[in-house]
C-alpha cells in the first residue's frame with residue numbers, strides 16, 4: 631500500500647486502462663499476497679496487481695474454484711526490456727502456484743499488444759478465446775490462461 635502513488639503513476643504512463651485510485655486500494659487490500667512491485671534503488675519501476683476469484687469450472691455445477699486473475703501489469707517505459715516484467719510475472723505465478731487450491735491464472739490483453747502477448751507466451755500462457763469489443767475503444771482482448779498443477 632505504501633507504493634500506491636508510484637503504482638498509479640506507472641499505470642497512467644504505461645496503459646490506457648487507468649483505474650481510479652480507490653479501485654487499486656480495494657485490489658491491494660484483497661490480494662496483497664499475489665501482487666508485486668519491482669524496485670530499483672528504492673524506486674518502484676513496475677507492478678503487477680492480481681485478484682483471487684472464485685469461478686465454476688462447468689458454469690452450471692455448484693463447485694467453485696479459486697483462480698488468479700492478473701488485473702494490471704506495467705513496467706516504467708525507461709526500464710523495459712531488462713527482464714523486469716518476466717521476473718515479476720514469474721514471481722506472481724509461483725506465488726499463486728504455492729496456494730495449492732489455485733488451478734489456473736487468467737488475464738486479458740489487447741490483441742495488438744505484441745510485447746505483452748510475447749511475455750505471457752514465454753511464461754506458458756495460451757490464448758483461450760478472443761473477447762470482442764472488450765476495451766472501451768472497441769478493441770478485442772485475448773483471454774489468456776495458464777494451467778497450474
Ligand SMILES: CC(C)(COP(=O)(O)OP(=O)(O)OC[C@H]1O[C@@H](n2cnc3c(N)ncnc32)[C@H](O)[C@@H]1OP(=O)(O)O)[C@@H](O)C(=O)NCCC(=O)NCCS
Pocket residue numbers: 644645703704705706709710711712713714715716717738739740743744745746748749750752
Ligand atoms: C509488457 C511489459 C510489461 C513487458 O515488460 P518488460 O520488463 O519490458 O519485459 P521483459 O524485459 O521482462 O521481457 C520478457 C519477454 O517479454 C517479451 N517482450 C517484452 N517486450 C517486448 C517487445 N517490445 N517486443 C517483443 N517482445 C517483447 C519478450 O518475449 C521478452 O523475452 P526476451 O527478452 O527473451 O525476448 C512492458 O512492455 C509494459 O509495461 N508495457 C506497457 C503496459 C502493458 O502493455 N501491460 C500489459 C497489459 S495486459
